[in-house]
Amino acid sequence: MRAFLKEEMAGRPPIDRAQSWNGVDPAFSRKLGQRGWLGLTWPKCYGGHERSALERYVLLEELLAAGAPVGAHWIAERQSGPNLLRYGSEQQKLAILPRIAAGECFFCIGMSEADTGSDLASVRTRAVNTDRGWRVNGAKLWTTNAHLCHYMILLCRTRPVDPERRHEGLSQFLVDLSLPGVTVRPIPNLAGEHHFNEVVFEDALLFNEAILGQEGEGWKQVTGELAYERSGPERFLSSFTLLVELVRALSPSPDERAKIAIGRLGAQLITLRRMSRSVAGMLQAGADPALEAAIVKDLGALVEQEIPEVARDLLADGPPTDASREVAEVLAYTTLHAPSFSLRGGTREILRGIIARGLGLR
Numbered sequence: 001m002r003a004f005l006k007e008e009m010a011g012r013p014p015i016d017r018a019q020s021w022n023g024v025d026p027a028f029s030r031k032l033g034q035r036g037w038l039g040l041t042w043p044k045c046y047g048g049h050e051r052s053a054l055e056r057y058v059l060l061e062e063l064l065a066a067g068a069p070v071g072a073h074w075i076a077e078r079q080s081g082p083n084l085l086r087y088g089s090e091q092q093k094l095a096i097l098p099r100i101a102a103g104e105c106f107f108c109i110g111m112s113e114a115d116t117g118s119d120l121a122s123v124r125t126r127a128v129n130t131d132r133g134w135r136v137n138g139a140k141l142w143t144t145n146a147h148l149c150h151y152m153i154l155l156c157r158t159r160p161v162d163p164e165r166r167h168e169g170l171s172q173f174l175v176d177l178s179l180p181g182v183t184v185r186p187i188p189n190l191a192g193e194h195h196f197n198e199v200v201f202e203d204a205l206l207f208n209e210a211i212l213g214q215e216g217e218g219w220k221q222v223t224g225e226l227a228y229e230r231s232g233p234e235r236f237l238s239s240f241t242l243l244v245e246l247v248r249a250l251s252p253s254p255d256e257r258a259k260i261a262i263g264r265l266g267a268q269l270i271t272l273r274r275m276s277r278s279v280a281g282m283l284q285a286g287a288d289p290a291l292e293a294a295i296v297k298d299l300g301a302l303v304e305q306e307i308p309e310v311a312r313d314l315l316a317d318g319p320p321t322d323a324s325r326e327v328a329e330v331l332a333y334t335t336l337h338a339p340s341f342s343l344r345g346g347t348r349e350i351l352r353g354i355i356a357r358g359l360g361l362r
Contacts, residue, residue, distance in 0.1 A: 001037075001058075001059060001062045001063075002062060004035070005062060005063070005066040005068060008028065008031070008068070009066050009067070009068065012067070013326065014067075014241055014244075014245050014326045014327075014329065014330050015326070015329045015330055015333060016067070016069075017066065017067025017068075017241045018067060018241040018242065018329075018330045018333045018334060019067070019069065019071070019333075020064060020067055020234070020237065020238050020240070020241065021064060021070050021071055021074050021234045021238070022071050022144075022195060022337075023067070023068070023069030023070065023071050024069060024071040024072045024145060024148060025069035025071075025072060026072045026103075026106075026148075028068065028069050028070070028072075029070065029072040029073040029103035029104075029106075030102070030103040030104060031103070032070075032073070032103050033073075033101060033102040033103030033104065034102075034103070036049050037059055038073060038077050038100065038101045038102070038103055039077060039081060039097065039100060039101030040055060040056040040059060041053055041055075041056050041284070042081065042085060042097060042101065043085075046085065046093050046094065046097035046098060046101070047097050047098030047099075047100070047101030047102060048097070048101055049101075052284065053280045053281060053283060053284035054277070054280070054281070056280075057233070057276075057277055057280050060232060060233050060234070061233050061237075061273075064233055064234055064237040064240065065237065065240060067240075067241045071144075071145060072103075072106050072145070072148065073100065073103050073106060074234075075106070075107050075108060075109060075144070075145075075149075076100045076105060076106050076107035076149075076151075077100055077101075078228055078229065078232060079109075079225050079228040079229050080100070080107035080109075080151070080153050081096075081097055081100045081101075081107075082225075082228055083153060083172075083212070083221065083224070083225045083228075084096055084097060084153075084174070084212070085097065086213075086221075086224070087172070087212050087213030087214075087221055088174070088212060088213075089209065091209065092174055092209075092212070096151070096174070105150050105151065106145070106148060106149040106150055106151075107149055107150070107151050107152065107153065108143045108144060108145055108146040108149040108151075108152045108177075108197075108199075109143060109144070109152070109153065109229075110140045110143065110152040110153055110154035110155055110156075110175065110199065111123075111140070111155050111222065112140060112141050112142045112143075113125060113138070113139065113140055113141055114139065114141050114198075119350075120155065120219075120222060121166040121167050121170075121219070122166070123138075123155060123156060123157065123170070124138055124157070125137070125138025125139065125140065125154070125155075125156040125157065125201060126138055126156055126157045126158070127154075127156050127157070127158050127171065127173065127206070128158075129158070129208075132205060133205050133206050133207045133208050133210070134158075134173065134205070134206040134207075134208065134210065134211065135203055135204070135205055135206075136154070136156060136173070136175075136181075136201040136203075136204045136205075136206060137201055137202060137203060137204075138156060138200075138201050139198055139199065139200045139201065140152070140154070140198070140199045140201075141187075141196075141198050142187070142196050142197075142344075143184075143196070143197045143198070143199050144195050144196060144197075144344075145195060145197075146177065146184045146197040146199050147184050147186065147194070147197055149177060150176070150177060150178075151174060151175060151176060151177060152175045152177055152199065153172055153173070153174060153175070153212060153225075154172065154173045154174075154175045155170060155171075155172055155218055155222050156170070156171065156173065156218075157169055157170060157171075158170070158171040158215055158216065158218075159216060167219040168216065168219070169216055170216070170218030170219045170222070171211060171212075171213075171214075171215045171216060171217070171218040172211070172212040172213060172218045172221050172222065173206055173210045173211055173212055174210050174211075174212050175204075175206065175210065177199070179204055179205070179206070180204065180205075181201060181202045181203050181204030181205065182199065182200070182201060182204050183199070183200045183202070184197050184198075184199050184200075185197060185198045185199075185200065189337075189340075190336055190337075190339075191333070191336045191337065223288075223290055224288055224290070226290065226293065226345075226346070227279070227283065227288060227289050227290050227293040228283065228293075229293075229345050230293040230294060230296065230297035230345050230346065230351075231276055231279035231280070231283075231289065231292065231293035231296045231297065232276060232280075233273065233276055235272075235276065235296055235297050235300035235301070235304075235345070236269060236272040236273070236276070236296075236299075236300035236303055236304060237269075237304075238304045238337075238341055239303075239304045239305075239307035239308060239334050239338070239341075241330055241334075242307055242308060242311055242327075242330045242331060242334045243262075243265060243307055243311075245326060245327040245330050245331075246262070246307075246310075246311045246314065246315070246327060246331075247262060248327070249315065249324065249327045250262070250314065257314070258314050261310050261313075261314060265303070265306070265307060265310060268303045269303065272296065272299060272300050272303060275292070275295070275296050275299075276296050276300075278292070279292050279293050279296055290354065290358075291354065291355060291358035291359075294346070294351045294354040294355050294358075295351075295355055297345055297346065297351055298348060298351040298352060298355065301341045301342040301348065302342075304338065304341045305338045305339075305341050305342060307334070308331060308334045308335045308338050311327075311331050311334075312331065312335070315327065315328075315331070
């Protein structure tokens with residue numbers, strides 16, 4: 001893996017590697033698929049390789065530490081594929097999973113909506129069953145890379161809202177984004193980049209076979225999916241390129257303050273790594289570590305957001321090496337993106353509510 005990355009990443013400047021798992025390069029994703037490095041733990045009959053969760057974890061770590069452009073396939077391989085594997089029909093699995101494993105089929109997440117914050121139970125997008133299939137109306141917001149994706153796993157209402165049981169009456173659907181009635185609209189971010197989108201459904205017609213799992217079981221399914229989304233090494237390695245460049249800039253003559261700060265960050269990352277690997281083991285064992293994943297995500301975001309603060313403090317007088325321009329670029333990029341780290345995958349308030357409930361505190 002390291003030999004492959006050394007060759008593939010040669011010549012890519014730190015500012016490109018700083019994009020981490022937001023970097024999109026479909027050709028790179030296909031190369032991973034050709035080497036059998038996607039769908040690593042899946043059954044061979046669906047294009048997988050039946051390897052262990054630990055082996056997949058090692059692979060993810062190497063990709064993220066190198067700043068590889070994995071954004072094209074990331075969501076499909078991380079959570080959409082496992083969700084299909086767990087709840088999809090045999091027809092859905094055979095049609096989609098081998099293409100994800102080949103690095104040729106990309107997914108976006110159809111959860112968040114305008115005016116609902118992180119409260120997924122309040123989603124308003126609806127699917128109504130008709131004699132022609134499911135007719136969908138509504139909109140999803142912050143759908144990362146939807147303009148580059150082939151499919152979305154959509155969470156929407158299929159039954160009227162029961163105020164006493166808001167989590168009931170939700171379902172998930174496998175949506176082909178090229179269908180009539182589906183429109184993807186760009187949302188530029190603070191840095192002027194186009195990652196986010198609004199996906200609007202206007203009488204979009206889905207075949208009955210598009211439903212994922214059981215009608216009305218969407219809440220149980222989506223909470224299981226979030227465990228995959230919140231617990232991986234990307235939840236504490238988004239700022240890793242900045243840390244690498246910071247160490248490189250300071251390494252010729254670090255003072256005591258720099259040594260202490262870098263040592264503290266390193267200790268935090270090692271702890272998060274052990275926690276994250278533990279969740280990977282729980283997922284492999286078939287457990288539902290929603291609580292543990294929420295803890296990893298919350299603590300990981302804190303460290304990711306602390307790294308640019310520490311870097312700015314240590315470089316206040318200018319870095320003492322020729323790496324000044326590169327580390328300054330990476331610091332500026334990471335600082336602009338750091339506020340999103342405690343939003344994506346669930347806000348800090350929502351995560352801590354999950355943790356408190358899991359600990360019996362509320």
